[in-house]
Amino acid sequence: MAISAKLLGEDEYVVVSTRTHWKALIFPVFLLLVVAGGGGFLAAIVPDGGMQTPARIAILAVGVVLLVAFAAKPFLNWFFSTYTLTNRRLITRHGILTRTGRDIPLMRINDVSYEHGLVDRMLGCGTLNIESAGERGQVVLPDVPHVEHVHLQMSDLLFGGPEGRPGDGILDDEQPPEHMRRKAKPDDDGEGGTIFSSDR
Numbered sequence: 001m002a003i004s005a006k007l008l009g010e011d012e013y014v015v016v017s018t019r020t021h022w023k024a025l026i027f028p029v030f031l032l033l034v035v036a037g038g039g040g041f042l043a044a045i046v047p048d049g050g051m052q053t054p055a056r057i058a059i060l061a062v063g064v065v066l067l068v069a070f071a072a073k074p075f076l077n078w079f080f081s082t083y084t085l086t087n088r089r090l091i092t093r094h095g096i097l098t099r100t101g102r103d104i105p106l107m108r109i110n111d112v113s114y115e116h117g118l119v120d121r122m123l124g125c126g127t128l129n130i131e132s133a134g135e136r137g138q139v140v141l142p143d144v145p146h147v148e149h150v151h152l153q154m155s156d157l158l159f160g161g162p163e164g165r166p167g168d169g170i171l172d173d174e175q176p177p178e179h180m181r182r183k184a185k186p187d188d189d190g191e192g193g194t195i196f197s198s199d200r
Contacts, residue, residue: 009088015153016085020143021125024078028071035071039063083141085154090130092141104139106157108132114144114151128154 008014039059046055076096084091090104109132116126126147130139144150 008086012086012088014084014086015157016083016150018083018145018150020078020081020083021123021145023123023125024143025075028074031071032067035063035066083144083150085150085157087157090139090154092139102139104130104132106154109154109158112151112154112158114147116147120147 039062042059043056046052046059073096077094080096080099081094082092084093087106089106090109091101092103093099093101109130111131113129114126115129120126120143125143125145128141128144128147128150130141131137132139
């Protein structure tokens, strides 16, 4: 789920990586149960005769179409959509066949806030609102799991510099975790090369 280490910059590491909340899967799972149960019931009550097999095939075909159209697509959208916060930027990725992405440097973010209603609080998710300097200044990330924790992490990166001054995602004396650190290592021919020590 985390972004590949090959896509991270020098001294950049992942702080938070997540998909949207699992509540996006409630309807697909409910539809799967209804279609499977209803299809099995209809197939069982088809009367004997020459039309029994074609009728069961038709029931199966309708069930598959319903699941592909209304259950598989939401599941794949959830699976392939990610939010990643690094110590340098906010990265969003969406799409199944056509992938879209947006990267926002933390130094361009002016404000970050969150909101969650009663149901969201019960489920442990919420909406993250981000104001950035740019043509598309507002970014809304819906259904973020543990939105309060993500908000806190982002606020620490943005405003947690020495003496409370805004930072650029990394403090003056900060070092990324050792297992996430990108560092140089000599190649076999003696020349320096850059590899990632992260196994994410």
